[in-house]
Amino acid sequence: MIATRVPTRGAAILAAALAACEGAAEDDGAVTERVEIEATSYAYSPATITVPAGRIRFVIHNAADVVHGFEVEGQGMEEEIAEIQPGATDSLTVTLEEGTYEIYCPVEDHEQRGMIGTLEVEAATP
Ligand SMILES: [Cu+2]
Numbered sequence: 652m653i654a655t656r657v658p659t660r661g662a663a664i665l666a667a668a669l670a671a672c673e674g675a676a677e678d679d680g681a682v683t684e685r686v687e688i689e690a691t692s693y694a695y696s697p698a699t700i701t702v703p704a705g706r707i708r709f710v711i712h713n714a715a716d717v718v719h720g721f722e723v724e725g726q727g728m729e730e731e732i733a734e735i736q737p738g739a740t741d742s743l744t745v746t747l748e749e750g751t752y753e754i755y756c757p758v759e760d761h762e763q764r765g766m767i768g769t770l771e772v773e774a775a776t777p
Contacts, residue, residue, distance in 0.1 A: 682708040682744060683775070688754075690719040690735065693761050695754060698768035704775040708744040713737055718758055723770060725752030733757060747772045 679685050683705025689696045692715040711721045713735040721741075722731035726748055735741045749772050756766035 679708065682706045684708070685710060687712070688721070689714050690721070690756065690766070691715050692717055692719075693756070693764035693766045695721075695756075695766060695768045698754075699771075700754070700768065701771045701773060702747070704747055704749045704772050706744060706746050707772075708742055710740060710742045711735055712740040719761065719766065720757045722755050722757045723747075723752055724755070725770070726750040731757050749774045 684702050685708045686700055686702060688700075688709060688711045690711055690713045709721060709723070711719075711732065713719045716737050718734050718736060720731060720733050720735060721743060722729065723743065723745055724730075728745070728747075730743060730745045732741050732743050747770075752770040752772060754768040754770050755762040
């Protein structure tokens, strides 16, 4: 007896619907790469990140006891999470082209205190 696996169209539609929702049910399959970053007072780890061009999801965990944020700036774009509460995790998904970007914390003077980093986006592999 041969077991036949029939692709279920309904499941695909459900997955697409879930991916469209903001929040916990985000589907990482829709992104080129996922990057996990830890924010402390006052640094990001890692502070030097290299990713391929495409849709990149940054997942930032605030491991500090003060509010931090996360911003990506460069190549004419600027996207941020203004505030991530202590102990919380938030994500920012951006489409990045090849080039050099800066990451930093937009809260108060955290950038000057050292919450900066470099993001290198390499040409997407065909
Ligand atoms: Cu900060």
